[in-house]
Amino acid sequence: MRYEITKRFKFEAGHRVWKQNLSSGKGAKLMADEIPPNPCINIHGHSYKVEVTVGSDKLNEQEMVIDFYHIKSALKDLIDNQLDHSFIIDKNDPLFPKFKENFGFLKLTVVDFCPTAEALAKYIYDFLEDKLREAGLLDEIKVVSVTIWETETGKAVYKGK
Ligand SMILES: Nc1nc2c(c(=O)[nH]1)N=C([C@H](O)[C@H](O)COP(=O)(O)OP(=O)(O)OP(=O)(O)O)CN2
Numbered sequence: 085m086r087y088e089i090t091k092r093f094k095f096e097a098g099h100r101v102w103k104q105n106l107s108s109g110k111g112a113k114l115m116a117d118e119i120p121p122n123p124c125i126n127i128h129g130h131s132y133k134v135e136v137t138v139g140s141d142k143l144n145e146q147e148m149v150i151d152f153y154h155i156k157s158a159l160k161d162l163i164d165n166q167l168d169h170s171f172i173i174d175k176n177d178p179l180f181p182k183f184k185e186n187f188g189f190l191k192l193t194v195v196d197f198c199p200t201a202e203a204l205a206k207y208i209y210d211f212l213e214d215k216l217r218e219a220g221l222l223d224e225i226k227v228v229s230v231t232i233w234e235t236e237t238g239k240a241v242y243k244g245k
Pocket residue numbers: 101124128199200201202234235237238240
């Protein structure tokens with residue numbers, strides 16, 4: 085892409101990384117002898133920061149890839165109305181049935197993946213790509229990447245296929 089633009093967003097949300105298991109998986113070999121508990125299986129929250137980059141090889145008649153305002157509009161429903169101040173929960177989480185039964189009155193964002201920063205970045209990427217496709221813009225404008233900062237020290241980037 086010859087031109088790229090990036091727009092930042094933020095939202096507050098709760099989640100639990102129910103698949104976290106520090107003693108298994110690729111990273112387990114890097115562990116020191118002592119295995120700590122899996123802190124992120126607990127319900128906790130983040131002030132998520134999101135950076136969305138879209139690109140194009142040519143500028144439109146306004147000398148833009150696309151107006152920042154339009155990127156904001158495309159993501160408003162997902163970020164401001166759905167994700168913000170919600171509890172993001174995987175429908176495959178063993179606690180999901182209990183959550184639905186007892187906390188169905190709360191704002192839940194029900195997803196089909198364990199809500200890690202990586203998976204959330206893909207979720208937002210796919211959402212925006214669908215919006216561009218629906219608007220017939222995907223030939224000219226591509227989603228380049230979605231970056232999610234979960235904490236001050238940790239981010240994940242999804243760049244598509
Ligand atoms: N690859 C990933 N690893 C972890 C994720 C993730 O989304 N992708 N998420 C978590 C937890 O949600 C956690 O809240 C964040 O973990 P961590 O960076 O360890 O948080 P700390 O505040 O403890 O970080 P410090 O830098 O030590 O302050 C876990 N892992």
